[in-house]
Every structure is written in C-alpha cells, then in structure tokens.
Amino acid sequence: MSPIVASAPASPTPVDEIADALDRVPPLQGLTFEERKWLAEHAEEIVAQPGEVLFEENTAADWMFLIMKGEIHVQRQRGGPMALFIGRAGQMTGLLPFSRMKTFGGQGVAVSPVWGLLIHKRYFPEMLAAIPSMSQRVVSTLLDRVREVTRIEQQAEKLAALGKLAGNLAHELNNPASAAQRAASSLVTELRANRQNRFKLVNLHLTTEQIHEVEAWERDVLESGRARKCGADEMIQHEEELRNWLTALPCDNAWEVAPDLAERGLTIADLERLDKILQSNGTCITLQYFARYLRSTRSVDTLISSTARIFDLIAAVKEYSNMDRAPILEVDVPAGLDATLQMLQSRMGNVVVERSYQPGLPCISAYGGELNQVWTALIENSLEAMAGCDYPGCLRIICRMEGELLLVEIWDNGCGIPAELQDRIFEPFFTTKPPGQGLGLGLDNAMRIVRKHRGHIGVRSEPGSTCFRVRLPVDQLQAY
Incomplete structure (x- = not known):
C-alpha cells in the first residue's frame, strides 16, 4: 500500500x-526505449486533482x-x-537510491492536475542493474537537491538574522525617536504659551534699568550651575516652599511653575530678589515665562x-554592514x-559588557560585513546561553x-x-534549539567565513565559562 494519498487513473x-x-x-533523457519501458512496467501510475493531498508530513518515504x-x-x-518547496513536471523526486531520506519533510498538495509515476524502493537494486546509467543520474539529482536545500536553508538563516537585526534596530531607534517626539511636542506647547504671554510682559512697562536687572538675575540663575541635586523628599519639601511663596504672591498657576524653579535650584531668596527688582509688578508673569524657558531648554537638549x-x-548600522564600501577593505x-554590540543592545538589559581592546591594533584586509556576521x-x-541563567550575565570581549x-575572545x-x-x-544544521527556533547554520557560517580569511575559530567551555576564540592573520594579501 502506497503512503501517497492519491488514486490510480480510471483508465x-x-x-x-x-x-x-x-x-x-x-533526468531520464538519453535512456533507451527499453530502459524507459522497464520504468513504466515497474511504476505505479497515480493522478490527483488540485487541492488533493498526495502525502503527509513525516509519513514514510518509500517511493521514487x-x-x-x-x-x-x-x-x-x-x-x-523551508516553508515551501515546489515540485514541477519533469522532476525526479521523493526517495532516490543512495538517499538517506526516511520520511516526507512536509505535506504535498497538488495545485494543478497531477500525473505521476511511483517506483517502490524494493525495485531500486533491480532498476540500477537494468539501467546502468541510473546511478549517475540519481547521484546528480541528489547533489542538485542538496545544493538547493542548502541554498534555501542558508537564505532562511540570512532572513532570520535580518529579522533579528531589524527587531533590535527598531527597538533601539524607538527610544530616542519617542523621546524626540515628546520633546518636540512639549516645545511646541511652551512656545505657544509664551507667544500668548509676551503681550502680558509688554504691558508691564518695565524701565530700562529693570530690564537690565532682570537679565542679570536670569544670567546669575542660569550660569551659577545651581541645579538642585537632592533626595526626593527634600526636593518635594523645597518645591512646596516655592509653591507656597508663589501662591501668596499671588500666582494662579504656582503648581506649574514651582517644580521647574525647584529643579533649577532657585531659592526663596532668589524669588524675593526678583520681586524686589520688579517692585511686585508682574513677578508671576516673569516667572511663568522663565519656567517655560527652562522647560523649552530641556526639550531642546532632549531633541x-x-x-x-x-x-x-x-x-x-553602516559600520556593521559596511554600506557603500568595497567588499575587501581595511x-x-x-x-x-x-x-555589533550596538545592534544587539536591546537584548543586553541584564548583561554587563566588558571590553578589553589592546591599544593601537592594526586594521586587517577583510570582508568587513562578513566578519560582523561572525x-x-x-x-x-x-x-542565548546566559538567558536561561538565574544570575546576572557577563559578556567579555x-x-x-x-x-x-x-x-x-568572546567570553x-x-x-x-x-x-x-x-x-x-x-x-x-546542528542545533540544540526546539524545531523552528534555530537552523544550526550560525556557527557553521561563522567558521566558513573565518576559514575564508585564513583564520581559525575554536571554543572552550565549562559551566559558567565559555570562550570562543577567533584568530585572524593581519597580513591578508595572500588570503584571496
């Protein structure tokens, strides 16, 4: 009974x-009519309509x-x-002589009317004897199949790496982009508020001497470097003192002005000095304007x-991918x-990174983008090795x-x-990860790249300490 879920033709x-x-x-072109007739006589003919399942994943593969x-x-x-493999008319697939294939790697579905021939593996020895050239034809097909599967798997590995890079980069860009957006929004708010406030300032009719004294007061406050650094409780108490003073002034939005003045380190004495300059005329308006200036400055600094x-x-990213550069460079x-560490920063939240670079290291002639893949x-x-540990991770480069x-050395x-x-x-393709989570090509690819550069890669590991060592010749003139 064939594991192929398909029917024989009516005629x-x-x-x-x-x-x-x-x-x-x-793959069979060049066979004599008698050899082709042998295949026809020993084959089981099947047909399938679009949408019909021919074989199921992980069922025994016993047929060519x-x-x-x-x-x-x-x-x-x-x-x-490999999410999708396409078999088309003219292909010789399934289990082939000399193949180690045991089961089907996926579910096969007909997408157009299918006519096929099945040859059971019990006929393989007789087939190879009856058709001497079949061995070479099968081996050639197997090599093509291995190359194609390897190409697809490597492409999938590259896409997976690209997905990780894109995810890390998106995470890293999101934080500063969000901060910049908030700062810009806050800046617009403060500029609009000060636009309305300027008319009130004009109506104060300050004298030239008062204007100079206010400028001197602002300069003293801004250049003194008195930004207050204290505990939360002390800051709250100081802010409350400023708020009470502003409320008694009176100042109708003391709750909005006091936090900025407290953070800047202003004291009651500073406020009283300004009030004396203005002779209690527009002190609240001036402090409102000044507080908005402080907030705007912070927004600009954040931007x-x-x-x-x-x-x-x-x-x-440019350094990592070596964009706009020749393949081989210093x-x-x-x-x-x-x-590379920058690209993976979002995954290092609980990991301490230690760098130890010898000063004055020479550059090497290499494929920079490929080394970064290593x-x-x-x-x-x-x-990934540190992710499952219940203690802080340490990565040493x-x-x-x-x-x-x-x-x-990467420890x-x-x-x-x-x-x-x-x-x-x-x-x-060796991996200890669950199915679908790793292809087992990352370290294989790293080794191939290092060997391409006439280098060597090795590992030494024990619980709590793993070290990968990569040695690369400085003089790469003979490496290509």
Whole structure:
C-alpha cells in the first residue's frame, strides 16, 4: 500500500505511451526505449486533482516519484525554515537510491492536475542493474537537491538574522525617536504659551534699568550651575516652599511653575530678589515665562541628544554592514565588535559588557560585513546561553595581538556547552534549539567565513565559562 494519498487513473495509460512520456523527463533523457519501458512496467501510475493531498508530513518515504504533469507544493506544517518547496513536471523526486531520506519533510498538495509515476524502493537494486546509467543520474539529482536545500536553508538563516537585526534596530531607534517626539511636542506647547504671554510682559512697562536687572538675575540663575541635586523628599519639601511663596504672591498657576524653579535650584531668596527688582509688578508673569524657558531648554537638549543617538545608530548600522564600501577593505576589528554590540543592545538589559581592546591594533584586509556576521553569531550564542541563567550575565570581549595573528575572545558566564557537543557545534544544521527556533547554520557560517580569511575559530567551555576564540592573520594579501 502506497503512503501517497492519491488514486490510480480510471483508465491506465498504455506502457508504451508512458515510456515515450518518460523521454520528456530531463533526468531520464538519453535512456533507451527499453530502459524507459522497464520504468513504466515497474511504476505505479497515480493522478490527483488540485487541492488533493498526495502525502503527509513525516509519513514514510518509500517511493521514487516521477512528476509527469502538474505541480506540487510541499508545505512544512510544524515550522522550520523551508516553508515551501515546489515540485514541477519533469522532476525526479521523493526517495532516490543512495538517499538517506526516511520520511516526507512536509505535506504535498497538488495545485494543478497531477500525473505521476511511483517506483517502490524494493525495485531500486533491480532498476540500477537494468539501467546502468541510473546511478549517475540519481547521484546528480541528489547533489542538485542538496545544493538547493542548502541554498534555501542558508537564505532562511540570512532572513532570520535580518529579522533579528531589524527587531533590535527598531527597538533601539524607538527610544530616542519617542523621546524626540515628546520633546518636540512639549516645545511646541511652551512656545505657544509664551507667544500668548509676551503681550502680558509688554504691558508691564518695565524701565530700562529693570530690564537690565532682570537679565542679570536670569544670567546669575542660569550660569551659577545651581541645579538642585537632592533626595526626593527634600526636593518635594523645597518645591512646596516655592509653591507656597508663589501662591501668596499671588500666582494662579504656582503648581506649574514651582517644580521647574525647584529643579533649577532657585531659592526663596532668589524669588524675593526678583520681586524686589520688579517692585511686585508682574513677578508671576516673569516667572511663568522663565519656567517655560527652562522647560523649552530641556526639550531642546532632549531633541539634540535623541537625534544624536539616532545618528550614532545609523553610523553603527553602516559600520556593521559596511554600506557603500568595497567588499575587501581595511577593517577595524574593535570598531566592528562595537557596532555589533550596538545592534544587539536591546537584548543586553541584564548583561554587563566588558571590553578589553589592546591599544593601537592594526586594521586587517577583510570582508568587513562578513566578519560582523561572525561577531553576531558568537555574541548571540553567548546571549542565548546566559538567558536561561538565574544570575546576572557577563559578556567579555577581548581583542589583542597574538604573535602575527589578531585574536578575538568572546567570553560569557552562561550555562556552558556540554563536552559531548563541543565538537559538533560548528556542524551545519546542528542545533540544540526546539524545531523552528534555530537552523544550526550560525556557527557553521561563522567558521566558513573565518576559514575564508585564513583564520581559525575554536571554543572552550565549562559551566559558567565559555570562550570562543577567533584568530585572524593581519597580513591578508595572500588570503584571496
């Protein structure tokens, strides 16, 4: 009984017609009519209509499948990187001789009328004997399949890395962008309020001498650096004293003015000095204007620092991805490490980062973007190792010269890598994560990049201490 969930045609196709049709299957082109007839005689003919399921995920794969007509989409139902594989007319797929395939990797659904041939694995030895060239054809198909699956998996790994980078960057940009938005909104509010307040100031009819004295008072307050730094209780008490003084002035919005004056460090004596200058004429209006000026200044400072942070992030992204640069360039490795840490900052809330860079390190000729992929893979591995610990994480980055080699060490105090797995972590597709959460290509990709640069990568791990070491030759002139 075939695990393929499909039916035989109502009228079986004559063997000679099937043999002629097999000549249009690219992997089988060049076979003699007799060889194609052998396949037709030993095959089980099936048909399926659009929407019908041909096979289920994880069911036994015991058949070679020759797709004569139609198209099949294979969908992974239980996660994983390769969400969709498309089988089209002319393909030889399913279980092939020499393949280690045990089960179907997804659910196969016909998206157009399908006509196919199934050859059970029990016929494989007889098929290879009857059709000598079949071995080479099968091996060639298997190699193509491995290359295609590897390409799809690597593309999925890159997309997953890009998704992480985008998420980290969005998180990092959100904070300064939100702060800048709040500051701009507050600044607009204060400017509008002072626009209304200016007419009241004009109506005070201050003399030239009073104007100079108010300017001197403001200059003294602003330049004295008396911003009050004290405990919360003391600040509340001081603010209450200023509010009471303003209320007695009287000042109708003392509750709004007092906090800014208290934060700036103004005292009752400062307020009394201003009141004496103005001769109790418009003291409240002047203090309102001054408080709004203080709030506006804070908003401007926030805008400057927030936009500076955004520009720093943009610079870090450019440094990380080596945008607008040649593929091979003089790479500042510590700068690349810092840019990578910047990209992953949002995931380091409970992690202490320690940097130890030897001064005056030389730049190396390398593919800067690829090296940053190495740092990302290693640092992410460390962060994931520390995420499950019930104690504060510590990530230590060391960069120094070791003879003629540049040595980068990435330490963490996570749970460590079991000794029996340390020799396997650089294998492609090896992962200890649950299905759908990791492809097992991050460290494999890191090793391939390091080897491309004529370098070496290794790991030493025990519970509470794991260290990845990357050694790169400084002179890369012979590396490409």
